[in-house]
Amino acid sequence: MKLLRFGAPGQERPGILDAHGAIRDLSGVVEDIAGEVLSDAGLDRLRGIDPESLPRVDGDPRLGPCVAGVGKFLGIGLNYADHAAETGMDLPEEPIVFAKATSCIVGPNDDVQMPKTSDKLDWEVELGVIIGTRAKNVSEAEALNHVAGYCVVNDVSERAFQAKRSGQWTKGKSHDGFGPIGPWLVTRDEVPDPQNLAMYTEVNGHRYQDGSTKTMHFGVATIVAHLSEFMTLHPGDVIATGTPPGVGMGLNPRVFLKIGDVMELSVAGLGVQRQTVVRSE
Structure with missing residues (x-):
């Protein structure tokens, strides 16, 4: 999977790339690309979702850092x-x-x-x-x-x-x-x-x-x-x-x-x- 975050600085939303390279909005599934979402179990849950069932993000949004909540x-x-x-x-x-x-x-x-x-x-x-x-x-x-x-x-x-x-x-x-x-x-x-x-x-x-x-x-x-x-x-x-x-x-x-x-x-x-x-x- 290719996970990402898109939107204005400080207001990024989680996303995933579909098979065609389009951004799909994950905000209805997870709060952000951070914490427990990064565990094997969290990533497996995302793998179980068909990206094309998620809302497509149109246009060319700004991409934020691909992970949130970086402690170190x-x-x-x-x-x-x-x-x-x-x-x-x-x-x-x-x-x-x-x-x-x-x-x-x-x-x-x-x-x-x-x-x-x-x-x-x-x-x-x-x-x-x-x-x-x-x-x-x-x-x-x-x-x-x-x-x-x-x-x-x-x-x-x-x-x-x-x-x-x-x-x-x-x-x-x-x-x-x-x-x-x-x-x-x-x-x-x-x-x-x-x-x-x-x-x-x-x-x-x-x-x-x-x-x-x-x-x-x-x-x-x-x-x-x-x-x-x-x-x-x-x-x-x-x-x-x-x-x-x-x-x-x-x-x-x-x-x-x-x-x-x-x-x-x-x-x-x-x-x-x-x-x-x-x-x-």
Whole structure:
């Protein structure tokens, strides 16, 4: 299934794509794409519904973040062998974990705000993992059973904030608009191998990132199990699992985003995002 949320910011309604790619309104069935709906039992109930029996959503509505009620938005750093190579850094012995503020989460096609003092704004296409059931101290063998599904994430990053402003990476990862999620939550049964997904980023039509989850250093199961050792993962938590090479910081010469630039990002089978860079309020 491909689940989504549509409507104005803060007023999104739950939806599902039918076999023809049309949006069907799920608001008469569930309150939102969140909580218990993300469990295996909740998703099985949705599978029992014929999408074409639901009201069709006409027009071209705004798409919101594909999951609501995100309690934790976690990122994994330097998790692609080829990306680590372009940065000149060694691969870590354990996953590098950082947090993105949940206030940065926006829809897949919403504008990305450039902070007023920014001059090193960068893109990162990532495979997003959405937790479906509580996970605490789970094994790698059990880990994927706690995943509701997958989505595209743009881990937008301000590199000067991240590296030069002291403290954790969170400063460079959390400005408003730095977390486009979606367009869809694709349930895990439709992604049999999360370690074999092509992915790309284009800026103004030029392809900078052209990679695959094959080059992940730590796979999805390892990441979920590892995180569950240190914190309990809850339904709706989102994990951005790292990015392949081709980020602006890794190019020679470096390339950073400017006002008016348009990003297009995709992970195979998970849809396409498009964002325009705008000046922050």
